[in-house]
Amino acid sequence: LKPAAHALFKKLKDEELELLVQAVESRGAWESGCVWAPRGAKQALPPQVLLCRLYRWPDLRQPHELKHLCYCAGGRGGCGDAAALCCNPHHFGRLAAPGECPRLHQSPPSPPHLTPPPSDIWSLGPAQGSAGLWGALRGAGHTSQPLTPFYTSISRSTIKDGCWCKLAYWEHRTRVGRLYAVHEVSVNVFGELPRGSGFCLGQLPAAHRSRAVRRARGKIGRGLVLSREPGGVWAYNRSEHPIFVSSPTLGPPGARGLTVLKVLPGYSAKVFDYERAGGVGGWRLPGEGPCDPHSVRISFAKGWGPCYSRQFITSCPCWLEVLLNRPR
Secondary structure, rough: OOOHHHHHHHHHHHHHHHHHHHHHHHOOOOOOOEEEOOOOOOOOOOOHHHHHHOOOOOOOOOOHHHHOOOOOOHHHHOOOOEEEEOOOHHHHEEEOOOOOOOOOOOOOOOOOOOOOOOOHHOOHHHHHHHHHHHHHOOOOOOOOEEEOOOOOOOEEEEEEEOOOOEEEEOOOOOEEEEEEEOOOOOEEOOOOOOOOOOOEEEHHOOOOHHHHHHHHHOOOOOOEEEEEEEEEEEEEEEOOEEEEEEEEOOOOOOOOOOOOOEEEEOOEEEEEEEHHOOOOEEEOOOOOOEEEEEEEEEEEEOOOOOOOOOOOOHHHHOEEEEOOOOOO
16 A cells, blocks of 8 residues: 555645644544545545555445545535545544344343333323323433433423434433433534543443443543434444444334444444334334334443343443434
8 A cells, every 4th residue: 555655645735644644643533624635546546445444444445335424524525626535534434234143152141120110101092192102201301310111202392492312321220411412413422531522421420330330431432423414313433442323223124123233443324214214113122111213222332132141221331322303
């Protein structure tokens, strides 16, 4: 790659080279500007593939394996010059693909005992529909006490404030802190950083944290970026550890089982598809009961489900619930 890289560097302006150095040295720790390279030059690899192979993924082969991140102007056609494209290697995520289940070295444990939810929640009749159910589940609100049956939701009254989603942070079965409303097109969710803005999980207090929770929180690091884009919601893993994602639209059409997608560091995944969600009714998870069909669950560093020793997300030390408003 050395001759091709040198040839590309000669075509970049001094300002572009400075931006590239900042992006590479920080390893994407903070948002850097676009690095514009001329299009159409005769070279074996496109500039973005060349630099991503050089600085991030040596096994990368094709441009279609990459996705522009939400803050890249090149992905929005924002450079104002059709003859240039962004080749900042930290303006791209590598597309995550469903993989095979890892081998389990031991049999999955028996499902934990779940406390039956209050009878008044489960007695909601068909006339009240799912909105009544989700509104009732959300009523437990803003404390750090365990909720039953362990999920929240967005009621109709909260849609009026203009946010496209709200975030709930959980440690095992306990929700910690208030719901975090997201109004911008993207949001950073991270542990504790000197730079950056968004949903800082390190600022959420808790009376007692187990050793497992403290270990998992230490792996959140730069966390992830959630973005609302045409057709759906994307997640980009900025941390140094995998994240695990599940939503009603992640599995193949007609699938009844739970699909949990492992997203490696530096990878992007479309975690919710608005078009596919139109055909999703009430979403029930085996052993956990109903949950909002317009929601996404993300666990930091620990997987769950049929392929893992943890059968339920409530067994994961640190996880995020993304409660989506339906697009209008």
